[in-house]
Amino acid sequence: MSLEKNSKLYFYFFFIFYLIVGLWIYQDFGVGIEEHFQRKNGFYWLNYIFSFSDFENFKLLINTKYQEILSSNPDLPDSVFFNFYGVVFDLPLAFIETFFEIKSSKVYFELRHLINFLIFFVSSIFFYKILQNRYFDQKFALIGLAFFIFTPRIFGDSFHNNKDILFLSLLTIAIYYLFKLIDKFNYSNLFLFCLFAAFATSTRIMGIYLPILLISFYFLEYLSNKKNLKSFLSDSFKVVFLFIIFLYLHYPYMWNLNILEFKNWFESFFYYMDLRILFNGDYYNIKYLPRSYLPTWIFISTPIYVLILFIFGFFILIRRFFLRTLRIKNNLSLTNDFWSSKSEMKDLFILISFFSFFCYAIFLNVAMLSGWRHFYFLHVFIIYIFIFALKYFYLNFRNKISMKKIIYINLIVIISLVYELYKYHPYQSLYFNNLINEKYVKKFQVDSPSLSRSDALRFVAQDSQSKKIYIANTSWTPLHNGKDMLIEEDKKKFVFVGQEVELAEYIYTNNIYKSDEKFNKRYKIPSNFEKIVEYKKDNFEIYSIFKKKIN
Amino acid sequence: MRIFIYKTLVIIVAIFFLYQLTIGYTIHSFQKKLYSSFDKESAEKIKNKIREEIKSGLKKDRILNVEDAILIKKFFEKVNSEIKNLE
Numbered sequence: 142m143s144l145e146k147n148s149k150l151y152f153y154f155f156f157i158f159y160l161i162v163g164l165w166i167y168q169d170f171g172v173g174i175e176e177h178f179q180r181k182n183g184f185y186w187l188n189y190i191f192s193f194s195d196f197e198n199f200k201l202l203i204n205t206k207y208q209e210i211l212s213s214n215p216d217l218p219d220s221v222f223f224n225f226y227g228v229v230f231d232l233p234l235a236f237i238e239t240f241f242e243i244k245s246s247k248v249y250f251e252l253r254h255l256i257n258f259l260i261f262f263v264s265s266i267f268f269y270k271i272l273q274n275r276y277f278d279q280k281f282a283l284i285g286l287a288f289f290i291f292t293p294r295i296f297g298d299s300f301h302n303n304k305d306i307l308f309l310s311l312l313t314i315a316i317y318y319l320f321k322l323i324d325k326f327n328y329s330n331l332f333l334f335c336l337f338a339a340f341a342t343s344t345r346i347m348g349i350y351l352p353i354l355l356i357s358f359y360f361l362e363y364l365s366n367k368k369n370l371k372s373f374l375s376d377s378f379k380v381v382f383l384f385i386i387f388l389y390l391h392y393p394y395m396w397n398l399n400i401l402e403f404k405n406w407f408e409s410f411f412y413y414m415d416l417r418i419l420f421n422g423d424y425y426n427i428k429y430l431p432r433s434y435l436p437t438w439i440f441i442s443t444p445i446y447v448l449i450l451f452i453f454g455f456f457i458l459i460r461r462f463f464l465r466t467l468r469i470k471n472n473l474s475l476t477n478d479f480w481s482s483k484s485e486m487k488d489l490f491i492l493i494s495f496f497s498f499f500c501y502a503i504f505l506n507v508a509m510l511s512g513w514r515h516f517y518f519l520h521v522f523i524i525y526i527f528i529f530a531l532k533y534f535y536l537n538f539r540n541k542i543s544m545k546k547i548i549y550i551n552l553i554v555i556i557s558l559v560y561e562l563y564k565y566h567p568y569q570s571l572y573f574n575n576l577i578n579e580k581y582v583k584k585f586q587v588d589s590p591s592l593s594r595s596d597a598l599r600f601v602a603q604d605s606q607s608k609k610i611y612i613a614n615t616s617w618t619p620l621h622n623g624k625d626m627l628i629e630e631d632k633k634k635f636v637f638v639g640q641e642v643e644l645a646e647y648i649y650t651n652n653i654y655k656s657d658e659k660f661n662k663r664y665k666i667p668s669n670f671e672k673i674v675e676y677k678k679d680n681f682e683i684y685s686i687f688k689k690k691i692n
Numbered sequence: 693m694r695i696f697i698y699k700t701l702v703i704i705v706a707i708f709f710l711y712q713l714t715i716g717y718t719i720h721s722f723q724k725k726l727y728s729s730f731d732k733e734s735a736e737k738i739k740n741k742i743r744e745e746i747k748s749g750l751k752k753d754r755i756l757n758v759e760d761a762i763l764i765k766k767f768f769e770k771v772n773s774e775i776k777n778l779e
Contacts (some may be wrong), residue, residue, distance in 0.1 A: 364693070364697060365694070415726065423728070424728065425729045426724075426727040429728060430724070432717075432720065470695075656737065667758075
């Protein structure tokens with residue numbers, strides 16, 4: 142049986158396998174550092190939306206839940222200030238939690254993980270379709286799909302990162318409809334593109350670039366006489382109009398904006414905390430990180446094979462764009478433009494998208510923390526360019542290397558990635574590639590999403606015989622929220638004493654600090670404590686637990 | 693018109709990179725140093741360092757060598773006499 146004939150079969154097999162694995166493991170992940178805040182935002186918006194309705198009992202339930210969150214987590218960021226998050230994902234989840242009267246924190250956080258996974262699962266189908274649309278080749282689309290899903294940090298985050306992976310998912314779906322719109326401008330494609338671009342924008346403001354870049358491309362088409370002025374203006378107007386309508390309809394943040402205060406509209410999106418993080422052995426303010434921050438993180442946490450082909454593909458695309466730009470003359474012909482076909486136009490769209498965001502992160506002092514998770518959406522561009530390089534390589538060297546060989550090479554890499562996923566489970570989000578060794582990893586923050594706290598608390602609950610367990614935390618990330626992934630019986634046992642280690646029987650640390658621990662005594666473990674757990678993955682430490690010595 | 697717009701775009705992009713790789717780079721390095729060094733935690737770090745140095749100095753038999761001690765003594769005496777002469 143040939144590979145060509147069975148591609149569809151492999152496609153279905155792949156997705157069923159992926160779905161089963163996802164459903165099997167979604168309960169294994171700890172609660173992410175931002176999930177409590179996002180849940181709070183969901184209830185904030187649900188409360189707001191239902192304030193316009195007459196469902197008094199339901200309103201009371203929502204308000205009770207919201208007040209409960211406020212009192213149990215007073216340190217969470219203010220939802221009134223950060224009211225631009227949470228409409229697409231957190232609000233429906235808050236509704237489900239209230240409607241089905243889910244009381245167990247473990248259940249509602251697991252539900253969030255499940256839904257997040259399912260959204261990413263759907264977006265991976267759209268990524269497959271993007272590659273199909275561009276390359277008309279199921280084999281390359283399948284290879285791209287496997288790397289899109291099995292890149293360890295993305296795989297891990299697809300369960301617990303309800304913001305960055307959600308944005309990646311929505312962006313992927315929007316790009317698919319954008320490609321369809323490039324192929325054929327009709328109302329169905331326009332409608333779906335604007336809808337998903339609006340969803341992406343309300344998830345992360347960066348999504349606003351989608352209609353802007355599309356209109357810029359229409360303008361370039363107009364300049365090249367591929368569009369006349371009337372069609373350029375009418376198409377652009379339709380895109381802007383539908384995008385704004387969809388954004389306005391589902392994004393309550395827009396409802397309160399004053400049209401005369403346009404300059405204040407985006408102000409809150411650029412707020413940043415006055416925090417310092419460890420990067421490459423030094424502590425930096427998150428707003429003024431070294432310019433190497435994003436490239437370094439991408440280099441050390443993306444599979445090397447993907448990196449090599451991505452860099453290769455990136456330079457091929459830049460070279461093509463550069464040569465086409467040099468060749469442009471005033472006379473109008475099909476090849477006398479930035480692109481010579483719709484496929485090239487799509488490639489250029491991806492190249493410009495990646496390059497603009499990459500330069501934005503490097504040059505414009507963007508506040509970043511927790512690795513490069515704020516820029517995980519670049520993953521869709523990275524894998525697209527990776528497949529572009531693979532296809533280019535195949536087309537130029539097909540006399541020397543057959544398709545079968547390419548498939549086998551990629552299959553070996555995919556199997557090794559699946560092994561990495563297995564090895565790191567459930568800490569795939571903390572993956573580092575082989576460009577960095579155990580000693581060098583210590584120069585970076587590892588468990589910045591604070592995933593390990595639930596596991597650590599689970600271990601302490603089993604280790605201790607006491608009915609009340611006093612536990613301290615000598616790292617910067619909050620520990621007490623980790624209890625929400627425990628069963629109710631275990632949750633009640635814990636008394637969190639913060640950094641007052643003298644009151645504690647156990648001390649937890651995931652080695653995330655706000656400043657150099659060598660100079661800060663509050664992170665020091667007292668000598669009357671002994672290390673009972675040093676949890677490692679791939680030889681680097683994720684968390685440790687210390688227990689008071691018995692005199 | 694078409695070529696003019698393309699050239700304008702290329703010039704804008706070139707100016708952006710030229711600025712970022714020269715003046716922008718210098719400004720960024722300065723900002724990075726300033727904001728990463730002079731925050732509350734770093735001030736605390738410096739204070740702790742001074743405290744530790746004073747503590748370790750107190751443990752020694754002598755903090756200053758004889759020549760420095762004479763020099764500082766003379767300096768203080770001079771300053772003291774000048775202040776007194778003002779009255």
